[in-house]
């Protein structure tokens with residue numbers, strides 16, 4: 001499902017290439033597996049998540065996501081893979097000109113699902129994140145936590161094979177965080193591979209599970 | 224707050240927020256200006272082609288014969304003392320198989336032609352005008368031989384071929400045509416560049432949205448399609464407005480050119496409702512310009528966006 005071997009990443013290319021942000025990362029996650037991705041701020045968690053989301057290609061090493069070797073895959077093979085990956089971004093990355101409803105509907109529309117099914121699925125998702133009343137609001141008219149819940153709904157609505165969540169509880173209160181962790185557990189039980197990045201050790205302590213620990217771009221603890 | 228259905232649909236079509244990023248003022252305006260110029264260049268090219276064709280077949284075989292002292296009797300022909308110089312020339316012309324038609328201009332025709340120079344009241348009759356004969360020759364006729372034969376029966380008779388002028392005019396017409404086509408090519412290239420610049424600006428201002436949609440698995444084709452749809456709509460609108468603006472100008476120009484395009488004499492009345500006028504190819508091509516503008520917009524937007532997207536993983 002996910003396999004990394006000696007993966008290295010640096011931002012920029014050529015003369016503008018920066019330092020290596022990720023160095024010699026090797027680990028694997030079986031289909032249907034779960035991992036916490038822990039580490040202090042700036043360790044490279046979001047960068048690793050971006051690699052797994054296929055928003056970046058590794059500069060060296062082998063990266064296999066959903067059974068496809070990303071280093072050798074053709075560029076036009078990637079969109080179909082991305083449609084099977086759900087991602088909650090640390091900074092939400094909602095589209096500001098679209099309503100909450102349309103933001104959540106976006107992955108389904110990109111995947112070309114019929115509009116009737118989209119309405120039903122998005123409606124259900126918005127009910128679950130308790131935003132039915134605010135479906136017409138644009139992101140700027142929502143609180144931080146509400147935006148995060150829209151981002152979560154967007155990541156989950158397409159029933160992805162791989163769910164990546166980058167600090168998904170950062171703006172949630174404890175009750176909502178608990179609900180989210182239950183949802184992630186539920187999806188995981190149904191077969192979705194889940195990776196959750198966080199620098200919140202208390203959250204991990206409350207919901208124990210296998211974890212990867214990054215420090216300054218190096219994987220220091222796998223298990 | 225009830226959702227209006229059309230509002231919902233419009234937002235759905237505009238996932239990338241291009242309605243704002245690619246405004247509906249500047250691009251259509253520029254494309255309208257470009258289409259207007261294209262229409263004029265096209266009309267110029269077509270008119271130059273039509274004029275040169277018209278001159279070619281109208282004048283290539285035409286010769287103007289001038290007979291001085293037309294009413295004087297022929298002196299050298301003792302056996303036909305009654306015959307005037309004009310009659311002698313006409314007789315020679317009629318018996319020549321290379322002459323397909325000849326027409327002697329009447330005194331009235333001549334005074335009509337001379338009126339601009341001499342005035343209506345001029346005593347044209349008092350002037351010793353030569354007789355003027357319009358002669359049409361068959362193809363490959365030997366002009367020099369005919370001129371010599373005419374001078375033989377009426378010394379001083381001159382035959383002026385229009386061939387030289389036709390040659391000069393068709394070179395001029397061809398040059399005009401070449402310039403018009405060149406202008407058309409330049410307009411098309413500039414239009415494509417304008418679309419490219421507008422598309423790049425749109426890409427830059429919607430970079431975040433494009434990256435998000437790309438990250439969610441949208442293909443290059445889908446994203447380029449969003450841009451191309453918007454740009455096609457705007458350029459076709461510009462093309463329509465430009466073509467519309469060209470109509471009155473082309474209308475006036477065709478009016479001015481009409482006397483050169485037909486063999487009509489002033490007596491044939493205004494060319495306004497002339498069927499030939501509406502059949503001018505420009506009126507067939509003009510309605511196609513919005514489609515051409517839209518096509519240029521579509522292709523340029525597709526190429527620009529796909530190229531830009533290749534920088535994304």
Ligand SMILES: Nc1ncnc2c1ncn2[C@@H]1O[C@H](COP(=O)(O)OP(=O)(O)OP(=O)(O)O)[C@@H](O)[C@H]1O
Pocket residue numbers: 011012018021039040041042043044045046047048090199
């Ligand atoms: N687009 C970028 N260009 C250059 N450097 C970057 C970029 N994004 C992140 N970095 C650098 O990469 C390193 C890792 O950043 P990253 O966002 O992956 O950390 P993180 O572990 O997610 O931190 P946090 O817990 O604060 O979210 C940091 O030093 C950061 O400055």
Ligand SMILES: [Mg+2]
Pocket residue numbers: 045046047090166
């Ligand atoms: Mg981060």
